[in-house]
Amino acid sequence: MDQQISWVSVGSVEDIPRQGSRVVRTPAGEIALFRTLKDEVFALEDRCPHSGGPLSQGIVHGARVTCPLHNWVIDLASGEAVGPDEGCAGHCPVRVVNGVVQLGLAGFRSGGCAHE
Amino acid sequence: MQENHASQGLRERLVVVGNGMAGIRTLEDLLAKAPSRFEITVFGAEPHPNYNRIMLSPVLAGEKTFEQIVLNDRAWYEANGITLLTGDKVETIDRAKRTVTAMSGRTVGYDKLLLATGSTPFIIPVPGADLPGVVGFRDLADVEMMLEAAGKGGRAVVIGGGLLGLEAANGLKVKGMEVTVVHLMPTLMERQLDRSAGALLQHELERRGITVLTGADTAEILGNSCVTGVRLKDGQELPADLVVMAVGIRPNTELGKAAGLACGRGVQVDDAMTTSDPAILAVGECVEHRGLTYGLVAPLFEMAKVAADRLAGGVDSAYTGSVTSTKLKVTGVDVFSAGDFSGGKDCEDIVFRDAARGVYKRIVVKDSRILGAVLYGDTKDGAWYFQMLKDGEDVTAVRDTLIFGQGFGADGAANPNAAVAALPDTAEICGCNGVCKGTIVKAITEKGLSSLDEVRAHTKASASCGSCTGQVEQILALTLGDGYAGESKAKPLCKCTDRTHDEVRRAIATLELKSIPDVMQRLEWRTPDGCHHCRPALNYYLLCQWPGDYKDDGRSRFVNERMHANIQKDGTYSVVPRMWGGLTTAQELRAIADVVDKFAIPTVKVTGGQRIDLFGVKKEDLPAVWADLNAAGMVSGHAYAKGLRTVKTCVGSEWCRFGTQDSTGLGVQLERLTWGTWTPHKVKLAVSGCPRNCAEATIKDLGVVCVDSGYELHVGGNGGMHVRACDLLCKVETEAEVMEYTGAYMQLYREEARYLERTAPWLERVGLDYVKTRLVDDPEGRKALNARFLFSQSFSQDDPWAERASGAVDRHEFTPLAQVG
Ligand code: SRM
Numbered sequence: 002m003d004q005q006i007s008w009v010s011v012g013s014v015e016d017i018p019r020q021g022s023r024v025v026r027t028p029a030g031e032i033a034l035f036r037t038l039k040d041e042v043f044a045l046e047d048r049c050p051h052s053g054g055p056l057s058q059g060i061v062h063g064a065r066v067t068c069p070l071h072n073w074v075i076d077l078a079s080g081e082a083v084g085p086d087e088g089c090a091g092h093c094p095v096r097v098v099n100g101v102v103q104l105g106l107a108g109f110r111s112g113g114c115a116h117e
Numbered sequence: 118m119q120e121n122h123a124s125q126g127l128r129e130r131l132v133v134v135g136n137g138m139a140g141i142r143t144l145e146d147l148l149a150k151a152p153s154r155f156e157i158t159v160f161g162a163e164p165h166p167n168y169n170r171i172m173l174s175p176v177l178a179g180e181k182t183f184e185q186i187v188l189n190d191r192a193w194y195e196a197n198g199i200t201l202l203t204g205d206k207v208e209t210i211d212r213a214k215r216t217v218t219a220m221s222g223r224t225v226g227y228d229k230l231l232l233a234t235g236s237t238p239f240i241i242p243v244p245g246a247d248l249p250g251v252v253g254f255r256d257l258a259d260v261e262m263m264l265e266a267a268g269k270g271g272r273a274v275v276i277g278g279g280l281l282g283l284e285a286a287n288g289l290k291v292k293g294m295e296v297t298v299v300h301l302m303p304t305l306m307e308r309q310l311d312r313s314a315g316a317l318l319q320h321e322l323e324r325r326g327i328t329v330l331t332g333a334d335t336a337e338i339l340g341n342s343c344v345t346g347v348r349l350k351d352g353q354e355l356p357a358d359l360v361v362m363a364v365g366i367r368p369n370t371e372l373g374k375a376a377g378l379a380c381g382r383g384v385q386v387d388d389a390m391t392t393s394d395p396a397i398l399a400v401g402e403c404v405e406h407r408g409l410t411y412g413l414v415a416p417l418f419e420m421a422k423v424a425a426d427r428l429a430g431g432v433d434s435a436y437t438g439s440v441t442s443t444k445l446k447v448t449g450v451d452v453f454s455a456g457d458f459s460g461g462k463d464c465e466d467i468v469f470r471d472a473a474r475g476v477y478k479r480i481v482v483k484d485s486r487i488l489g490a491v492l493y494g495d496t497k498d499g500a501w502y503f504q505m506l507k508d509g510e511d512v513t514a515v516r517d518t519l520i521f522g523q524g525f526g527a528d529g530a531a532n533p534n535a536a537v538a539a540l541p542d543t544a545e546i547c548g549c550n551g552v553c554k555g556t557i558v559k560a561i562t563e564k565g566l567s568s569l570d571e572v573r574a575h576t577k578a579s580a581s582c583g584s585c586t587g588q589v590e591q592i593l594a595l596t597l598g599d600g601y602a603g604e605s606k607a608k609p610l611c612k613c614t615d616r617t618h619d620e621v622r623r624a625i626a627t628l629e630l631k632s633i634p635d636v637m638q639r640l641e642w643r644t645p646d647g648c649h650h651c652r653p654a655l656n657y658y659l660l661c662q663w664p665g666d667y668k669d670d671g672r673s674r675f676v677n678e679r680m681h682a683n684i685q686k687d688g689t690y691s692v693v694p695r696m697w698g699g700l701t702t703a704q705e706l707r708a709i710a711d712v713v714d715k716f717a718i719p720t721v722k723v724t725g726g727q728r729i730d731l732f733g734v735k736k737e738d739l740p741a742v743w744a745d746l747n748a749a750g751m752v753s754g755h756a757y758a759k760g761l762r763t764v765k766t767c768v769g770s771e772w773c774r775f776g777t778q779d780s781t782g783l784g785v786q787l788e789r790l791t792w793g794t795w796t797p798h799k800v801k802l803a804v805s806g807c808p809r810n811c812a813e814a815t816i817k818d819l820g821v822v823c824v825d826s827g828y829e830l831h832v833g834g835n836g837g838m839h840v841r842a843c844d845l846l847c848k849v850e851t852e853a854e855v856m857e858y859t860g861a862y863m864q865l866y867r868e869e870a871r872y873l874e875r876t877a878p879w880l881e882r883v884g885l886d887y888v889k890t891r892l893v894d895d896p897e898g899r900k901a902l903n904a905r906f907l908f909s910q911s912f913s914q915d916d917p918w919a920e921r922a923s924g925a926v927d928r929h930e931f932t933p934l935a936q937v938g
């Protein structure tokens with residue numbers, strides 16, 4: 002499966018603030034890249050499953066982000082809302098190679114979920 | 118050729134390039150397996166026999182001598198029939214002839230060649246990096262040079278706050294130098310430690326007198342004939358007599374590369390430690406295996422074992438990569454880290470903090486297995502965790518007490534009450550007030566105390582920072598048995614802690630906590646970096662407590678306050694410029710109109726706060742919109758802030774036939790006084806020119822109603838969800854008094870209300886009488902509050918829009934990282 006993904010470099014990890022996020026624009030929609038306190042990098046569709054809020058603008062804590070519009074909490078790894086809320090933000094394959102963030106855009110579908 | 122030798126009964130020739138830790142460990146392992154298989158020659162560039170490089174740090178700190186760290190002396194080489202050629206660097210390999218040639222001109226033939234050339238310190242390519250006095254930290258020569266410099270005293274700058282840099286810094290400090298560590302990243306040892314542990318480490322080093330500059334990038338090394346200082350990219354200059362570069366290491370691959378061996382970051386080897394040439398093996402830091410290079414000895418020793426086995430004729434052994442753990446060798450500082458502690462989906466973070474002992478532990482568990490660990494202050498269980506991590510052991514059975522370490526539960530101490538019960542009467546419970554267990558028990562029994570508050574009142578235990586509250590409660594429970602009803606607990610700040618807002622604030626002040634990680638460590642937060650409830654609250658409390666000193670943490674602010682604009686439901690923003698006291702001018706209106714046209718802003722609305730709101734501004738346009746508004750003299754209206762919003766006014770005596778005072782002018786003055794402040798929740802003021810109250814001043818956080826004889830001050834009003842009319846605080850006679858009362862009232866609210874508590878619920882909680890005693894009955898106190906408010910304002914009245922419009926602040930917030938497709 003790994004060979005089928007073609008990876009696109011979008012910038013360096015350092016360009017994303019710790020506990021923060023940057024957006025990558027793609028034809029399939031905006032993707033929010035998150036960098037946690039521990040320097041993990043995650044990529045989700047920049048749309049909250051609740052009502053479309055820009056997740057990239059939320060507060061990042063642990064491996065989660067709190068949506069800026071109505072405080073849903075989204076798990077960064079899976080894109081899923083943390084209970085009791087239900088919903089899932091589209092998820093995009095991401096990896097870091099020598100400090101460079103790469104997205105597997107072919108694996109990204111707007112509205113798609115990590116586990117589908 | 119090789120077979121030839123064997124058939125002729127001659128020994129094969131093994132040449133080792135690099136007389137360091139990995140090369141010689143390979144020989145030790147080889148000699149144990151096949152003592153007489155090879156005729157061995159070792160080349161070493163350093164003039165010494167093999168020594169324990171790790172121990173150079175203790176040598177620098179004066180805790181060990183060089184003799185004590187030699188691993189194999191020359192007699193060992195002799196006894197094993199090894200030819201040792203020190204101080205002779207190998208310069209070329211001729212793979213066709215199978216020979217190596219060294220600097221001295223000596224050429225030696227081989228059947229098998231082992232490369233173990235280690236690595237060299239990476240010297241950042243800034244001007245002056247080649248000046249005398251700039252040194253890496255790699256070998257004995259470096260240490261000797263540092264010791265010589267330290268002998269003269271003076272100042273050292275260590276560039277790099279990783280393992281090596283900090284060990285160097287500590288050694289130089291111990292040797293009497295004034296030491297500054299310059300580190301690029303925001304926290305020390307960021308690759309091994311999380312932010313909490315990194316912050317603890319930084320405090321400890323600072324306590325030892327080492328200056329630590331984080332987020333600091335080196336621009337230049339200064340000096341003509343030798344080092345005199347370091348200049349940072351922000352312009353700061355640090356004087357220095359010695360500069361130690363410890364920013365990383367670079368595998369030594371030149372030799373292999375020149376010989377045409379496959380090299381990436383290191384000399385590439387397969388699982389048999391063999392390079393692209395089957396006659397050449399490589400081990401140690403010079404190696405790249407499965408895309409990874411290593412900089413610690415444990416993996417090198419694993420490689421050595423495989424290389425030795427293969428050299429001895431083995432065919433099965435394979436090196437498959439290593440999980441590493443790190444310990445910092447600074448006497449008295451215990452730091453351990455292992456594995457992957459970055460967490461992720463389905464990972465559980467188990468966090469333990471014992472502020473009194475300065476302990477922080479975090480274990481990351483996934484699918485019942487340990488994935489990583491960070492330990493600070495108490496590392497005795499590091500090896501235990503690391504073993505379970507490497508073995509992939511299922512920890513379900515010990516999950517609940519895992520974080521307490523290996524010894525836990527063995528003596529039946531699993532019940533926390535039992536631990537307190539076991540303490541002697543002389544054990545100190547409250548460190549702030551020096552109260553022992555016996556004193557507390559005695560007070561409870563003799564005075565018939567039955568609650569935490571009573572214990573606090575009678576003994577002072579847990580009355581300051583509150584970090585012993587849990588233990589005091591346990592003592593109550595133990596002493597009273599069923600007679601203890603427990604506390605009807607005030608609500609904790611959030612799920613990350615048991616402490617209330619008030620307890621946290623008190624602790625910030627009394628323990629002088631100055632950063633969010635500090636608060637979380639000292640108050641034993643249960644999560645590594647909090648949540649969206651506690652982070653903004655802590656950021657506010659710290660900002661309020663340490664004006665001018667605390668550096669605001671944008672990552673702990675809600676989007677509106679981070680972006681300085683209000684987010685809308687479609688992800689665009691609204692922009693509200695300040696209109697002082699509701700006044701505007703033709704010039705301002707024209708500028709607003711121009712901005713609306715230029716940026717095609719879809720909606721313009723007059724707000725309920727007497728100013729103009731521009732809706733639907735695109736995020737990336739914000740800085741340009743602000744720049745244009747700034748150019749017309751307008752600043753942020755903070756319509757997004759837990760801070761001062763508006764000061765509504767009516768026309769007042771200037772035009773109105775009923776106006777008693779200049780309500781508009783006073784409103785402008787009040788807005789000039791209070792704008793830019795950060796408060797627990799938003800604050801709105803208003804000034805009406807007469808009791809007809811057209812500015813609705815009696816439902817504001819502070820409302821002034823002008824009357825003939827002066828000014829009525831009304832407080833604690835609220836429109837919004839629960840309408841509350843103000844209470845009358847007092848009446849004053851002059852505008853100057855209005856200003857002083859306002860400053861004092863703002864500061865009292867800032868210092869004592871809980872985060873997200875508006876003045877109305879705050880006033881109901883503490884009572885109007887309390888506010889009167891502080892503001893009306895105590896003129897000295899009022900003046901002091903006002904003075905503290907003005908002091909804090911001296912740091913907060915910079916227009917956040919101007920800072921961002923110029924591109925100097927938070928530029929990344931407004932631009933996408935990339936555009937693809
Ligand atoms: C724009 C405005 C409505 C308007 O078109 O007039 C407005 C708009 C919003 N109000 Fe308001 N309020 C506006 C005046 C008011 C007023 C009237 C006033 O200030 O005289 C009130 C009642 C007075 C009061 O606060 O006591 C008011 C009570 C609220 C409340 C309820 C507060 C409460 O304590 O119950 C909220 C919710 C909150 O803050 O949590 C709120 C929140 C909001 C927010 C910020 C909702 C949000 O979080 O996105 C709205 C976003 C504004 C934006 O994007 O610019 N707004 N809001 C007014 C902006 C005034 C200004 O110039 O800054």
Ligand SMILES: Cc1cc2nc3c(=O)[nH]c(=O)nc-3n(C[C@H](O)[C@H](O)[C@H](O)COP(=O)(O)OP(=O)(O)OC[C@H]3O[C@@H](n4cnc5c(N)ncnc54)[C@H](O)[C@@H]3O)c2cc1C
Nearest residue numbers: 135137138139162170171206207234235401402412413414
């Ligand atoms: C101050 C310090 C503290 C450290 N602390 C720790 C620690 O606490 N824990 C830990 O696990 N690791 C630690 N390390 C790292 C550890 O020392 C190294 O990982 C280990 O020494 C690497 O072994 P090596 O054989 O690959 O390289 P080295 O031990 O560096 O050996 C390579 C040798 O090859 C020689 N050489 C290079 N090129 C040639 C050539 N062409 N011809 C002849 N000789 C050549 C070099 O001069 C050197 O002597 C520390 C390192 C330093 C410098």
Ligand code: SF4
Nearest residue numbers: 686724725730837838
């Ligand atoms: S009243 Fe409600 S809808 Fe109207 S601006 Fe205020 S928060 Fe928004």
Ligand code: FES
Nearest residue numbers: 049052054068071
């Ligand atoms: S849109 Fe994210 S919580 Fe409502």
